[in-house]
Amino acid sequence: NAGVTQTPKFQVLKTGQSMTLQCAQDMNHNSMYWYRQDPGMGLRLIYYSASEGTTDKGEVPNGYNVSRLNKREFSLRLESAAPSQTSVYFCASNFRGDEQYFGPGTRLTVT
Amino acid sequence: GENVEQHPSTLSVQEGDSAVIKCTYSDSASNYFPWYKQELGKRPQLIIDIRSNVGEKKDQRIAVTLNKTAKHFSLHITETQPEDSAVYFCAASLAGNQFYFGTGTSLTVIP
Numbered sequence: 001n002a003g004v005t006q007t008p009k010f011q012v013l014k015t016g017q018s019m020t021l022q023c024a025q026d027m028n029h030n031s032m033y034w035y036r037q038d039p040g041m042g043l044r045l046i047y048y049s050a051s052e053g054t055t056d057k058g059e060v061p062n063g064y065n066v067s068r069l070n071k072r073e074f075s076l077r078l079e080s081a082a083p084s085q086t087s088v089y090f091c092a093s094n095f096r097g098d099e100q101y102f103g104p105g106t107r108l109t110v111t
Numbered sequence: 112g113e114n115v116e117q118h119p120s121t122l123s124v125q126e127g128d129s130a131v132i133k134c135t136y137s138d139s140a141s142n143y144f145p146w147y148k149q150e151l152g153k154r155p156q157l158i159i160d161i162r163s164n165v166g167e168k169k170d171q172r173i174a175v176t177l178n179k180t181a182k183h184f185s186l187h188i189t190e191t192q193p194e195d196s197a198v199y200f201c202a203a204s205l206a207g208n209q210f211y212f213g214t215g216t217s218l219t220v221i222p
Contacts (some may be wrong), residue, residue, distance in 0.1 A: 042117075042200060043155070043212040045144065050208055058209065090154065097143060100210065102154040103149070 002027050002101035003040075006091050013081045014071075021076040021106050023091030031094050034066060034072035036087040037105075043090065049074055050096065080084045081110045113138040115203050117193045117213025124191050125221050134201035135183040141203040144184050146175060151216075159186070159197075171175075182188045191220045 004025045013019055025032065030051050035043040044057030049068040063085060065077045074093075078085060091103040114137040124130050136144075142163040147155035161168045161175045161184065168175050171193075177184040188195055201213040 033210070035212075040120075040163060040214060043202075043210075045209060045211075048209065058212075062134040092113045096208065097204075097206065099145065101112075102156070104154050 003027065004091055004093055004101050006089075006103035006106050008106060009104065010107050012111065013078075015082060016110055017078050018077070018080050019081065019108075020078075021108075022073070023075065023103055024053055024073045025091075025101070026072065027093060027101065028071070029093035029095055030071070031096050032068065033092040033100065034064075034074070034076045035090045035092065036060065036085075037090060038087050040087045046076065046089075068090040081108075083110045091104075112154075113141055113203055113205060113209070115201060115211045115213045117201050117216060118122075119216060120214065121217045121219075123221060126191060126193060128191055129193070130186075130188045130191055130218055130220075132199055132201070133183060133185045134185070134203075134213050135181075136203040136211075137182065137201070138205060139179070139182060141205045143204040144175070144177060145202050145204070146186050147200045147202065149200065155200060177193045188218075193222050195219050196220045201218075210213075213220040 007022045024083040034046040047066040049055045053072045089106045092100040094100045117134045145160035149155040159178045174187040198215045
């Protein structure tokens with residue numbers, strides 16, 4: 001099992017550019033999440049999907065959109081990147097109420 | 112929403128000593144409290160968790176205690192070793208959907 005995978009590992013964008021971060025899990029988990037991690041801020045939830053076909057906003061959803069493509073895949077889209085979105089992005093998945101498994105992260109820099 | 116506070120933000124201990132990290136939460140309905148360890152450049156990984164119907168849980172050198180009345184929970188690491196050096200995050204979850212993380216504690220174990 002690969003667990004939770006994310007692509008790309010690193011990305012540099014210019015302000016105003018768009019991109020999609022991809023996440024996939026092979027553990028048959030129902031729930032998937034996107035977090036951002038900034039120094040001194042811990043992990044903050046951007047969006048989550050409790051099951052295939054549903055998505056909900058987390059703490060910091062502004063500037064992002066998500067798509068739960070199927071049970072395995074959950075993508076995060078930045079339509080018009082801003083320097084404030086420079087961060088490390090983690091995808092995670094779990095069975096509801098249970099341990100979350102994290103992907104390896106995507107380090108995004110917006111200049 | 113839930114608010115999780117974590118203290119201290121940094122902690123240095125001598126090898127062999129104990130380390131204690133404390134977290135408080137605001138929503139009395141939260142019922143699942145995981146602790147994650149994150150090494151530099153790596154993904155967060157679960158080290159121990161506790162549910163609201165349990166007051167204490169132990170796994171070798173690691174233990175977690177939960178006080179529901181006071182709404183706080185703590186991580187205890189005994190006989191610390193240099194490989195325990197990392198950033199530790201607490202989290203609280205309501206119904207297993209949204210997870211709220213503390214801001215992290217950077218633990219350094221001095222040989």
